[in-house]
Amino acid sequence: MAGTASGGSRGSRLAPYLLVAPGILWLLVFFVAPIITLAQTSVSGLEGPWWETYQRALGNYGTHFFRSFRYALGATLFALALGYPLAYFIAFRAGRLKNLLLGLVVLPFFTTFLVRTFAWKTILNDGGPAVWLLQQLHILAPGGRLLDTTIAVVGGLTYNFLPFMILPIYVSLEKIDRRLVEAAEDLYSTPLGAFRKVVLPLSLPGVFAGSLLTFIPATGDFINAQLLGSPNQQMIGTVIQNQFLEVRDYPLAASLSFVLMAVITIGVLAYARVLGTEELA
Amino acid sequence: MRRFGRWLLDGVAILVLGYLFLPIFVIVLYSFNRPAGKFNFVWKAFSLEAWRNPFAYEALYESMKLSLRVAALSTLVATVFGTLIALALTRYRFRGSSAVNLLLVLPLTTPEVVLGSSLLSLFLDLNTRTGFSTIVIAHIMFSVSYVALTVRARIRGFDWTLEEAAMDLGATPLRVFFKVTLPIILPGIVAAAMLAFALSLDDFIITLFNAGNRVTYPLYVYGTRRAAFPPQINVLATAILVMSLLALGATVLWQQRTLRQRGMSVTPLA
Numbered sequence: 001m002a003g004t005a006s007g008g009s010r011g012s013r014l015a016p017y018l019l020v021a022p023g024i025l026w027l028l029v030f031f032v033a034p035i036i037t038l039a040q041t042s043v044s045g046l047e048g049p050w051w052e053t054y055q056r057a058l059g060n061y062g063t064h065f066f067r068s069f070r071y072a073l074g075a076t077l078f079a080l081a082l083g084y085p086l087a088y089f090i091a092f093r094a095g096r097l098k099n100l101l102l103g104l105v106v107l108p109f110f111t112t113f114l115v116r117t118f119a120w121k122t123i124l125n126d127g128g129p130a131v132w133l134l135q136q137l138h139i140l141a142p143g144g145r146l147l148d149t150t151i152a153v154v155g156g157l158t159y160n161f162l163p164f165m166i167l168p169i170y171v172s173l174e175k176i177d178r179r180l181v182e183a184a185e186d187l188y189s190t191p192l193g194a195f196r197k198v199v200l201p202l203s204l205p206g207v208f209a210g211s212l213l214t215f216i217p218a219t220g221d222f223i224n225a226q227l228l229g230s231p232n233q234q235m236i237g238t239v240i241q242n243q244f245l246e247v248r249d250y251p252l253a254a255s256l257s258f259v260l261m262a263v264i265t266i267g268v269l270a271y272a273r274v275l276g277t278e279e280l281a
Numbered sequence: 282m283r284r285f286g287r288w289l290l291d292g293v294a295i296l297v298l299g300y301l302f303l304p305i306f307v308i309v310l311y312s313f314n315r316p317a318g319k320f321n322f323v324w325k326a327f328s329l330e331a332w333r334n335p336f337a338y339e340a341l342y343e344s345m346k347l348s349l350r351v352a353a354l355s356t357l358v359a360t361v362f363g364t365l366i367a368l369a370l371t372r373y374r375f376r377g378s379s380a381v382n383l384l385l386v387l388p389l390t391t392p393e394v395v396l397g398s399s400l401l402s403l404f405l406d407l408n409t410r411t412g413f414s415t416i417v418i419a420h421i422m423f424s425v426s427y428v429a430l431t432v433r434a435r436i437r438g439f440d441w442t443l444e445e446a447a448m449d450l451g452a453t454p455l456r457v458f459f460k461v462t463l464p465i466i467l468p469g470i471v472a473a474a475m476l477a478f479a480l481s482l483d484d485f486i487i488t489l490f491n492a493g494n495r496v497t498y499p500l501y502v503y504g505t506r507r508a509a510f511p512p513q514i515n516v517l518a519t520a521i522l523v524m525s526l527l528a529l530g531a532t533v534l535w536q537q538r539t540l541r542q543r544g545m546s547v548t549p550l551a
Contacts (some may be wrong), residue, residue, distance in 0.1 A: 012373075016375040082293075113483050123309065220393055
């Protein structure tokens with residue numbers, strides 16, 4: 001990069017450190033230090049060995065962890081199934097409408113997350129339009145519900161994190177050289193073959209990034225489960241929030257939070273090792 | 282066969298766009314509802330009542346004011362911090378830059394519930410009372426990464442030799458910054474600031490942990506699930522949507538204009 005040359009000799013070695021200092025200090029104090037405090041809190045006030053709280057956390061709330069990962073995985077797969085075609089459409093078929101469509105994808109997310117989720121509650125409500133339609137089509141039994149079901153929660157998670165799937169896939173599709181696809185077709189590849197052999201592999205970095213950016217917030221979310229689900233759909237986020245703010249069993253709450261972070265961070269670091277962090281940004 | 286595939290793709294894309302807009306349609310529609318009870322979840326009758334008195338609920342109005350103040354303050358600080366980091370990462374090669382990169386990405390790959398709860402355990406540990414300042418601290422924390430990464434993406438690949446050219450022509454460093462560097466990076470900074478502002482206005486989970494007894498707009502909406510959900514919430518949500526749309530449109534136009542101007546003013550230099 002040309003940047004290394006500018007500034008010459010006058011203290012330019014220090015310059016980058018001075019530039020990053022305020023922001024990085026802020027992150028060290030209010031992001032890294034809190035994680036350390038979290039770990040300390042999780043092992044505080046114990047009589048027995050340090051893993052006592054963790055044992056209690058996983059023993060009591062293991063099902064919530066598994067449910068959260070399951071729901072998040074489901075939401076990620078749905079978001080991929082819905083997001084990929086739209087990203088493909090915008091990248092390859094939208095022409096001059098490209099920027100407008102990208103704007104439309106982001107626009108709904110300028111209304112508050114909570115208000116959007118309440119809107120889903122309105123749509124899925126008993127006696128609401130969705131229930132009526134599905135009953136008319138005999139997909140849903142009379143008296144059947146959508147609210148307070150797993151479908152509602154996973155659907156809400158899918159909806160709320162869909163743009164995080166669409167945008168990275170779009171970016172990776174956009175970078176693909178169109179001539180590669182033409183070349184494949186010139187060599188008698190079918191459109192489906194060209195997609196499978198050329199477009200899909202080149203868009204995989206976007207798929208990975210989008211999957212992580214959907215999966216991570218979905219795992220920790222508790223709004224969708226609280227507003228659209230019943231206690232049977234409670235996720236680990238609800239437990240952490242409840243333990244921290246209502247029950248105030250801080251060691252237990254901290255250990256739950258720490259386990260969630262540890263599992264996800266290990267996954268992310270493994271991902272970063274294989275594919276690099278560039279795609280995430 | 283090929284035509285069928287395209288037709289199918291277009292159909293799916295349109296359906297997904299519809300899915301994205303369905304709740305938005307409901308939010309706007311229900312701002313014109315006159316609900317039967319306290320909860321605006323079932324359609325009753327068309328009414329302009331909520332639009333005539335958008336601030337009928339004092340607490341809703343206060344929460345909106347608090348959210349705007351938090352967003353303004355945290356956006357200001359995070360934009361400065363984040364932009365400085367982005368400049369360092371694009372302009373210099375230095376030891377530790379990959380650690381800086383990692384530190385920027387990690388908050389984005391940590392669930393919000395962890396960010397919020399760990400920050401709360403820090404404040405508990407320090408015996409800090411949670412309230413306005415802790416909300417702002419938290420919002421700056423999660424915005425810095427977004428700003429730094431957005432600005433970096435926008436200014437990467439820019440031709441920095443223009444700065445040297447200005448210096449060679451005798452401009453002072455300060456003048457170079459304000460006349461050359463800032464105009465170049467400004468569109469990226471504005472985009473990042475808008476993102477930070479929107480994220481702050483919308484944040485619920487991290488704020489819930491660190492708000493003490495203060496109530497931001499999302500926290501107010503959360504609280505309504507037990508007491509009442511007035512259509513005024515939909516009115517404000519619609520208003521925010523329209524204002525974001527206008528801001529988005531204005532920046533796009535402004536960026537196109539500056540790009541055109543730059544195209545004309547930069548070429549003679551090259």
